Amino acid sequence: MSAPSLEIADLSIAFGHGRARVQAVDRASFSVAPGDAFGIIGESGSGKSTILRAVTGLLDDYEGGVLIDGQMAPRPRARAFFKTVQMVFQDPYGSLHPRRMIRATLMEPLEIYRLDRRDDRIAQVLVDVGLAPEYAYRYPHQLSGGQRQRVAVARALLLEPRILLLDEPTSALDVSVQAGVLNVLNALRRARGLTYVMVSHDLRVIAHMCSRIAVMTQGRIVEEMSVEDLRAQRAQEQYTRTLIAASRAAVTAE
C-alpha cells in the first residue's frame, strides 16, 4: 500500500469560549489514498466544512494533525502547499469577483506563482472544465451557476494540484445542472489521477462521486464505509441508517 495522499489524525476544532463554546470537530480521523475520492456526509452543522477549512489552513487553530503525503502540513500553510492542495467552495457567486473578468480571476494564481504560458494555461483549463476559451472574456454575471462553478474548478486546477477539497460543489446549483459539473469532476479525477475529499449533505452526490465515505454528526465521524456498503444499506450505526432511510428512494434509484 502506498502512503495516503491526505491524512487527518485526531483533528479537533472548537469555536468560542465558555458557554458559547462549540466543539465543531471532535477527534476526527481518516486517510485518503492517492487517486481516491473520499466523501464526508452529514447534516448541516455537523462539522464538514470546518474539516476542509482546517485542511487548507483557512482555520489554523486546530488540534491534531493534517498530513500530506505523510508530512505534517506547516502552520501557517506555506505557499507551496497550495500547489498540492486546492479547495472549491459551495457558492459560485461568492467565490468569483463580480467585477472581474474571468480571465483576470484565472490570471491571479498564475501571477502569484509565476507560472509561464498564462493565456495558454487559461484557455486549456477552461476547455478541461467544459467551457470554450472565449469564456475568459466574460464576467461572472454573464455565466450560469453551473458555468460559474466550472470556472471555480478551473481556478482550483490552474496550479495543477494533486488534491482537491470540494465543499458542496453543486449544492447551490439546480439539479438539472449538477450532473454536468459532477461528471466534469469525475473525468478530471480520472484523467489527472487527482485525490478528492468531497463534502455533501446529499447521499446521491456522494454515492455518485466517492468510493469511501465518512458519516459525521455533531463534530464526530461516527462511521466510515465503502460506497458498496452504502448502496447495500450495510450501516453499523443507527445515525447512518436514519440518514440512508431519509434518502433511500433517491439512492437506490441511481
Ligand SMILES: Nc1ncnc2c1ncn2[C@@H]1O[C@H](COP(=O)(O)OP(=O)(O)O)[C@@H](O)[C@H]1O
Ligand atoms: N467561524 C465560526 N465561528 C463560530 N462557529 C462556527 C464557525 N464556523 C462553523 N461554526 C460552527 O461549527 C459547527 C460546524 O459547522 P460547519 O463545519 O460549517 O458544518 P457543516 O459544513 O457540516 O454544515 C456549527 O455548529 C457551526 O455553527
Ligand SMILES: [Mg+2]
Ligand atoms: Mg458546510
